[in-house]
Amino acid sequence: MKxxxxxxxxxxxxxxxxxxxxxxxxxxxxxxxxxxxxAAREDVPVLLEAVRPTLRIPQDFYDIVGVRLxxxxxxxxxxxxxxxxxLIGQVDGYLAGIVNGRMMGEDIGISLHTLAIxxxxxxxxxxxxxxxxxxxxxxxxxxxWITAESPIGFRRWMIEYGLEKQTDVQxxxxxxxxxxLSKELYYETKPRLVVGDRPVPQEYLDVAMKxxxxxxxxxxxxxxxxxx
Amino acid sequence: MRDVAILGxxxxxxxxxxxxxxxxxxxxxxxxxxxxxxxGDKSVDAVYVANMGAGIIQHQTAIASSLVDRLSLLPAAADxxxxxxxxxxxxxxxxxxxxxxxxxxxxxxxxxxxxREVTGWRATDFVSTMTHPExxxxxxxxxxGMAGMFTRLYMEKYNVTREQIVAVAIKNQEIGIxxxxxxxxxxxxxxxxxxxxxSVVNNPVGADPLHLYDMCPVSDGAAAVVLCSxxxxxxxxxxxxxxxxxxxxxxxTDTHTLQERDDPTDLKAVTLAAKQALDTAKxxxxxxxxxxxxxAFTILEIAESEHVGFFKKGEGGxxxxxxxxxxGGEMPINVSGGLKARxxxxxxxxxxxxxxxxxxxxxxxxxxxxxxxxxxxxxxNFGGFGNNVLSFVLQRVEQ
Numbered sequence: 012m013k014x015x016x017x018x019x020x021x022x023x024x025x026x027x028x029x030x031x032x033x034x035x036x037x038x039x040x041x042x043x044x045x046x047x048x049x050a051a052r053e054d055v056p057v058l059l060e061a062v063r064p065t066l067r068i069p070q071d072f073y074d075i076v077g078v079r080l081x082x083x084x085x086x087x088x089x090x091x092x093x094x095x096x097x098l099i100g101q102v103d104g105y106l107a108g109i110v111n112g113r114m115m116g117e118d119i120g121i122s123l124h125t126l127a128i129x130x131x132x133x134x135x136x137x138x139x140x141x142x143x144x145x146x147x148x149x150x151x152x153x154x155x156w157i158t159a160e161s162p163i164g165f166r167r168w169m170i171e172y173g174l175e176k177q178t179d180v181q182x183x184x185x186x187x188x189x190x191x192l193s194k195e196l197y198y199e200t201k202p203r204l205v206v207g208d209r210p211v212p213q214e215y216l217d218v219a220m221k222x223x224x225x226x227x228x229x230x231x232x233x234x235x236x237x238x239x
Numbered sequence: 240m241r242d243v244a245i246l247g248x249x250x251x252x253x254x255x256x257x258x259x260x261x262x263x264x265x266x267x268x269x270x271x272x273x274x275x276x277x278x279g280d281k282s283v284d285a286v287y288v289a290n291m292g293a294g295i296i297q298h299q300t301a302i303a304s305s306l307v308d309r310l311s312l313l314p315a316a317a318d319x320x321x322x323x324x325x326x327x328x329x330x331x332x333x334x335x336x337x338x339x340x341x342x343x344x345x346x347x348x349x350x351x352x353x354x355r356e357v358t359g360w361r362a363t364d365f366v367s368t369m370t371h372p373e374x375x376x377x378x379x380x381x382x383x384g385m386a387g388m389f390t391r392l393y394m395e396k397y398n399v400t401r402e403q404i405v406a407v408a409i410k411n412q413e414i415g416i417x418x419x420x421x422x423x424x425x426x427x428x429x430x431x432x433x434x435x436x437x438s439v440v441n442n443p444v445g446a447d448p449l450h451l452y453d454m455c456p457v458s459d460g461a462a463a464v465v466l467c468s469x470x471x472x473x474x475x476x477x478x479x480x481x482x483x484x485x486x487x488x489x490x491x492t493d494t495h496t497l498q499e500r501d502d503p504t505d506l507k508a509v510t511l512a513a514k515q516a517l518d519t520a521k522x523x524x525x526x527x528x529x530x531x532x533x534x535a536f537t538i539l540e541i542a543e544s545e546h547v548g549f550f551k552k553g554e555g556g557x558x559x560x561x562x563x564x565x566x567g568g569e570m571p572i573n574v575s576g577g578l579k580a581r582x583x584x585x586x587x588x589x590x591x592x593x594x595x596x597x598x599x600x601x602x603x604x605x606x607x608x609x610x611x612x613x614x615x616x617x618x619x620n621f622g623g624f625g626n627n628v629l630s631f632v633l634q635r636v637e638q
Contacts, residue, residue, distance in 0.1 A: 040452065205440075
């Protein structure tokens with residue numbers, strides 16, 4: 012699509028320079044290794060391929076999470092969302108899950124979405140934890156605002172982390188209740204919820220960086236819905 | 240009393256079955272069993288339907304009446320059987336007694352549960368309704384909580400190690416992958432769930448000392464068997480599949496609450512039910528070639544393997560770690576994946592165990608899951624926390 016750069020300059024919001032997320036490697040329950048790393052803006056078209064099948068999966072609210080994540084990633088790709096980042100989990104190069112968020116300001120981070128493609132391995136838990144790690148430890152923020160759009164998300168984030176409910180502010184995803192992870196709470200919960208080794212051994216990093224492999228639509232549906 | 244044969248068996252894959260109602264699942268499993276039995280134009284005289292939670296989860300009662308109509312089996316007698324997680328075993332027992340007594344010739348027993356249409360919290364609460372309504376439930380007792388306390392005691396008393404418990408989880412998930420009916424199709428490794436520091440997230444504590452992978456999943460599913468007298472089965476002509484007879488069964492109960500037992504680690508009802516089943520079959524634990532034990536929690540496979548007499552007390556965990564309970568080991572246990580991997584739709588489990596052992600005794604499973612030359616098989620269906628237990632001994636009938 013041809014872009015009018017003069018107009019673009021008016022449409023695009025100025026972005027802050029964000030520190031990058033250093034990749035890490037996690038041993039999964041099945042013994043496989045998941046590399047968690049930051050995706051680049053140019054990776055978005057591939058990520059959208061993986062998200063697209065979820066738009067028609069109502070189970071566990073994958074459709075609403077998928078459609079919003081799709082819009083957020085596309086918005087980032089087309090420079091319509093400010094200060095966004097995206098972390099991905101890859102197993103043998105294959106995309107296992109995606110999380111994204113953004114800096115609302117210097118001190119406050121916004122957790123956007125968490126989407127696990129490989130289910131039953133706590134991919135979502137690992138990636139959500141990585142997202143919190145990114146906000147607090149690498150972006151240097153004081154707190155992260157979080158909301159949940161599915162019971163699984165609510166159980167995972169609000170209960171496991173013991174998040175603080177905040178009634179005086181609105182999470183930008185809409186009217187759902189907003190919760191807060193403070194820096195103190197993050198460090199309190201970190202020993203039991205945030206894991207991963209750095210640096211990632213080169214052979215694993217090479218596979219991950221070479222290509223983001225995306226399973227075909229039928230496989231993604233089967234992984235998510237679990238129907239035989 | 241007549242000898243009772245298992246004329247046909249059927250199951251549907253366990254897991255999450257969003258597109259089907261409970262009645263769909265029960266009908267589907269029943270039709271599989273009726274087809275397998277080769278009933279032709281014969282009808283069944285009675286239907287026993289095992290289920291624990293339709294009244295709570297689906298807000299549906301009298302499901303046996305509904306199922307016979309759905310299956311066009313009218314005017315067959317129909318009863319629903321609710322006995323907690325032992326509902327399946329109880330329904331099979333009722334079917335066996337009905338045929339053995341000579342009152343009915345052909346009986347369909349089907350067990351099913353649809354648990355995934357509610358959240359995990361609701362499912363845990365629903366299962367907790369089997370606990371004591373005054374001494375346990377109001378205090379927040381759940382089955383995982385009870386199993387956690389039991390595990391702690393059992394580990395202390397019999398020196399069971401975490402490594403032994405983990406060995407059960409790994410074994411059952413490893414073979415569950417080969418079972419097309421299993422809910423969980425995922426290998427887990429000791430590194431991933433125990434040794435790696437990352438296991439703190441992969442395998443979090445659920446009910447200390449039990450972790451996530453020590454517990455069975457919450458599943459939807461159904462299984463069915465068709466029973467008739469052995470004599471009638473043999474008169475039906477040369478069967479397409481080897482016949483399996485119910486050589487014995489046992490049932491025993493224990494105190495409702497764990498704290499009332501002299502020794503909470505002593506699963507007396509398991510010992511008594513298994514002994515009764517073995518005695519009726521005139522067999523000893525050592526004669527059993529393959530067993531399906533109720534491993535709703537990994538510790539239960541170890542404890543039950545000792546209480547039925549496969550191993551001495553304190554030896555079950557060691558046996559699991561040494562691979563003795565694997566396929567090819569000296570006492571293969573839960574070669575279906577057990578409740579841990581096949582899943583635990585509570586009303587279906589007792590029936591599914593009988594179905595799996597029947598397949599084993601017919602020697603019709605794939606080589607990678609078939610116990611070679613299996614002749615005698617056993618099940619233990621554990622209700623409550625061991626307060627109502629059923630055990631069956633099945634035997635291959637050589638033609």
